[in-house]
Amino acid sequence: MTTDFSKLESLMEQMRTLGLAELHFEEGDTIIHLTNDVHSPHAQKPEVVTPASESGNAQHMITATMHGQFYTAPSPDEPPFVQPSDTVKAGETLYILEVMKTLSRIDADFPCRILSILQADGQSVEPGTPLFMIETLDA
Incomplete structure (x- = not known):
C-alpha cells in the first residue's frame, strides 16, 4: 500500500x-x-466586528467564523440561550454551530448585552455572516 x-x-x-x-x-x-484538541488555538471563537458608531456606544457585531447551521437553543423544545436585552457574562453560551454533524457551543468572550439576533434558528451561515449585534459591558 x-x-x-x-x-x-x-x-x-x-x-x-x-x-x-x-x-x-x-x-x-x-x-x-x-x-484535534478543541482547546487548541484553532478552536473556533466568534469573530467580533466593530462598526463605526456615531453615538460612541460600544456596539459590536458577532459574525460566524465558518460554514454551518446556526442554532439559538440547545434543542427545538428548549428556550434560546440568549434573547435581545439579555445581559451575558463571559463564558456563557451564545449559540450552537453545527458543522458536519458536530455541535459546538459558542461562548461569549466578554460580558455583553444582546441588542439583536440577526439570524433565524436553523439558518445556514458562512464565515462573516452577522449573527448578533451586542453592546460590550464592563467586567
Whole structure:
C-alpha cells in the first residue's frame, strides 16, 4: 500500500479550517481518523466586528467564523440561550454551530448585552455572516 500524504494533508487542512475536533474518512481500504484538541488555538471563537458608531456606544457585531447551521437553543423544545436585552457574562453560551454533524457551543468572550439576533434558528451561515449585534459591558 502506498501512502498518499497529500490526501492526509488536505483532510488536516479542512479540519483546521472548519475548526473540527474530530474527522473520520473512509475510501476503499483507506481509513483515516483524526482528532484535534478543541482547546487548541484553532478552536473556533466568534469573530467580533466593530462598526463605526456615531453615538460612541460600544456596539459590536458577532459574525460566524465558518460554514454551518446556526442554532439559538440547545434543542427545538428548549428556550434560546440568549434573547435581545439579555445581559451575558463571559463564558456563557451564545449559540450552537453545527458543522458536519458536530455541535459546538459558542461562548461569549466578554460580558455583553444582546441588542439583536440577526439570524433565524436553523439558518445556514458562512464565515462573516452577522449573527448578533451586542453592546460590550464592563467586567
